[in-house]
Amino acid sequence: MPTRLSIAVPDDFDLPRDACSYGYFLLAPNLWNPDDLSLSRPLDLDGGPAKVRIRQPSRPGGPLRVDTDRTLDPAERAEVRAQVTRMLRLDEDASHAARFHSLDPRFKESGRFRLFRSPTLFEDVIKTVTSCNVTWTSTILMNRRLCECFGRGGSFPTAPRLARTPPALLRGRCSVGYRDRRIVEIARLFTGRAITTGATPRRIPPVDAQTLESPATTDQAVLDSLLALPGIGPYAAANIMQLLGRYSRLPLDTESVRHGKTILGFKGSPAQVMKRVREHFVPMGDQAFRSYWFELWRFYESRHGPAWTWRRDSTGRLFTSAHLST
Numbered sequence: 001m002p003t004r005l006s007i008a009v010p011d012d013f014d015l016p017r018d019a020c021s022y023g024y025f026l027l028a029p030n031l032w033n034p035d036d037l038s039l040s041r042p043l044d045l046d047g048g049p050a051k052v053r054i055r056q057p058s059r060p061g062g063p064l065r066v067d068t069d070r071t072l073d074p075a076e077r078a079e080v081r082a083q084v085t086r087m088l089r090l091d092e093d094a095s096h097a098a099r100f101h102s103l104d105p106r107f108k109e110s111g112r113f114r115l116f117r118s119p120t121l122f123e124d125v126i127k128t129v130t131s132c133n134v135t136w137t138s139t140i141l142m143n144r145r146l147c148e149c150f151g152r153g154g155s156f157p158t159a160p161r162l163a164r165t166p167p168a169l170l171r172g173r174c175s176v177g178y179r180d181r182r183i184v185e186i187a188r189l190f191t192g193r194a195i196t197t198g199a200t201p202r203r204i205p206p207v208d209a210q211t212l213e214s215p216a217t218t219d220q221a222v223l224d225s226l227l228a229l230p231g232i233g234p235y236a237a238a239n240i241m242q243l244l245g246r247y248s249r250l251p252l253d254t255e256s257v258r259h260g261k262t263i264l265g266f267k268g269s270p271a272q273v274m275k276r277v278r279e280h281f282v283p284m285g286d287q288a289f290r291s292y293w294f295e296l297w298r299f300y301e302s303r304h305g306p307a308w309t310w311r312r313d314s315t316g317r318l319f320t321s322a323h324l325s326t
Contacts, residue, residue, distance in 0.1 A: 005066040007081055010093045012111055015039070015056035015064070016308035018088060021297065022116040023136075024127055025307075026316035028144040029154055034309045042147075042155035043083055043119060045076045049153025052080060054088075060111075064088075083119035092245070103284050104291040112294050117243045121209050122190050123156045124243040125229075128236050129179055129186070137317055138175070145174035162187035182231035189229065197230055204228055212244060219246050238289075247289040250278055259296055 019025055019039050025032055029041040039054045051069040056062055066084060085091060092114055101108040118124045130142040143156075150157035150165060150173075162170070165187075167180035176183060185195050189207045196203050205228075211217050212225060222244065226237040238251035250256070252274045260266040260273040264280060267273070281288040301307055310316050 001071050003068045003070070003072040003077065005064075005068075005077060005080060007064040007066060007084055007090070009056070009061065009064060009088075009090050011061040012094065012097065013056075013088075013090065013114075014060040014111065015054070015088075016059075016306075017110070017112065018114040019054075019116055020307035020310065021112065021114060022293070023131075024118060024124075025116045026310065026312050027127060027140060028147045029151065029156055031312060032308070032310070034311060037308065042151070042153045043080060044152050044155040044158055045072070045079045047073065047076050049151075049155045050076065050080070051153070052084070054084065087117060087119045089114045089117065089245070100287045100290050103287045104294075107290075107294050113290060115242065115290070115293065118156070120156075121213060121244070122159050122187075125186060125190075125232075125240055126156075126162075126183060128239050128243070129183060129231055130176065131239075132231075132233075132236055134177075140317060142174055142176050142179075146176075149173045159187045159190035163191050163193070179231065185230040195230075204230070219248055222246060223249070242289040242293075246286075248286045250281060250288055250292055252277060255296070256292075259299070263295070263299060 016037050020032060024030065025039070031040045032038075033040065037055065040051065042049045042051045050072060053067045055065045055067075057065060064084065066080060068080070072080065097111070097113045100113045107113065118127060126146070127139075127143060130146075131139045134142075146157055147154050150161050150170075152158075152161075162183060165184060167184050170176055170183060171180040185197055185204075186207075188195055189204060190209070192206045194203055194205050207225075207229070212222055219241070222241060223237055226232050226240050227234070232240070235251045235253055238249040241247075241249055242251070254270070256277050257270045257273045260277040260280075264277065266276045268276070277292075281292050284291040297307070304310065304315050304318065
């Protein structure tokens, strides 16, 4: 029989606003339904995959109602609670909101400060890899194929599953291109194995996810660890840092250049505009990414309506400003 869980949330939490706050909510296996304001996806639990459907009948602040497609034992229930908490950042309370809104009061009325992420750090890292140097539609395709081909029950594939996948098979089935070997190497690092890689061979120690997610670890230490991973450059590292709840760095790309020119009015070469965008958000300190992202997100919503009305397979494909500005 299905299991139903009730998960308490902070008083300000609003599922449509807080789930539909970052582009990864549009990537498989996530499925947002604007008709009933629910978020569904399979979760890969120790006892096997389980599909979950998350709703918030009373908003804001009412508990989440999480329905599963099978019976969960106590350990699996704890897994679901932990993964939902991470995904929706339920551990970010009023003190986090106050810190952000004190620096950027533009978003105080809307209550925005939480950013959607994945149930696991591994999924966040791979989603970041699939979003670099590629169109958004290709990112959508890669994530869908990863879930279809290598995820149990349509869930996002685990590190052990991808660690034993031949890179050529990953490339052929999931259209990941040059990312094939990098994805496999990162997966191996997440399984506790060190690897040796590169034209000039270098040893990379296993990923210590607990240390990366610990508030006791400094931003610089996290950044250094991320930059050591195969295929993780400054952009990807900065993005993974915000997914870890560290908002001081900006992952700047062509979207940032567009934003700098059209919204902030900066002129010059892409490099010059990017430099000015970074400088523009320096006063936001450790909240720089939140300020930058919600400014960008507001632009997207001005073109196609509130994000909670977007459908993954239609509006969600027009996520980048090249489409949203038309």
